[in-house]
Amino acid sequence: MSDKIQRVALITGASGGIGRASAERLAADGFSVVVHYAGGKDRAEQAAQAVRDAGGRAVVAAGDVADEDAMAEVFDLAEREFGGIDVLVHAAGVMPTAPIAETPLDTFDHIQRVNVRGTFVVDQLAARRLRAGGAIINLSSSLTRLQTPTYGAYAASKGAVEAMTLILARELRGRDITVNAVAPGPTATPLFFAGKSQETIDRLASLTPMGRLGEPADAAEVIAFLAGPGRWMNGQVLYVNGGAA
Template structure:
């Protein structure tokens, strides 16, 4: 914990799922955490309480990730409450599913706004404001490799996230800031369970060599690694999926 004393993280999408688990883990590792939320303030407050219980300090800040002024205020909150930003963990995203032939284009626009523009906004602010020696951690998906029907728009948006991640890592040359993306496989979160039957969930879990879905805590092992000791891992997409092809 002492190695991270005084370090500050912003976790987008921190009100639930992988975001909440990441905030709690970073709190346990000694970080002060700004828990970002889009609509779930009460759940974000619960996350902040959990971070404090784990040993960290926390505050909450709400914003639309695709709104640059609103997200700048989240970074301002980190400055005001904790004195700066060292790590940004950007988990916020949406995952509407439909075959390409049937996807409503308004839904596509919403996916691109949140997942692509939102990541660009957060990364742009992070590139400007994360302190030297810090880390930027984006979230992609193993579906970019698994090519599961119905995930076309979501996977396309995350392909854009990967491209942005790899280029930003090289643009920040000389500042000792790492930029990586974590690409989880199927993980037991509300986002994953939404719209799936129990049979479909069981089938997906059975496909994994480990014989189960991932958990948010499985993913946060990678978050903690990239946020802390992984100073020589940079410009990478890290697949955290239990061995999914």
């Protein structure tokens, strides 16, 4: 594929988990990828190197997703390196957990800053700068529907992500840019495992008829569909959770 027609994906939170799986999956489809991270530079470099080792093109970029100037620089870098951006996969986020009655308000504010403001900032930039034929893919969570205790602040933030996703899809009428959200269920990522006992992990895995946790690659397959052939899928939330209930 020539440089003139090679598509470009910017993936936030691509140093691990679903973000990294998406970077590797889209690279396998021929995308050049921008591996964004906020923390964990070494892991981001490893993700980019994995893409290069497989024959793809990748660069690494750092930035606080809730900082509009920092993220504008990430978009600038993508355009300098690869000539433009076709797909945004917004996988960056935080997930502290606690019962609502016990959640410190500063923790609540941090979750909303990263997950809600961060999505607004990054989607706003993408809406202004993606090329025609592009796709914006936000990461939500099946927790917006599962009503799992201790996830109140996080699920609230992802409910906002879904609302922004559906509205932006309609605001981009005539631009040939799709906007969708992927809402994974319990998925075997470092973010998921943090602070959980084996008993809790096993219980959450049992929620699906398939009796296992999702893998990052499960979500990445759906993201690749939305980034590529899924052009008639627009303004939707896709629950990628193996039937969790």
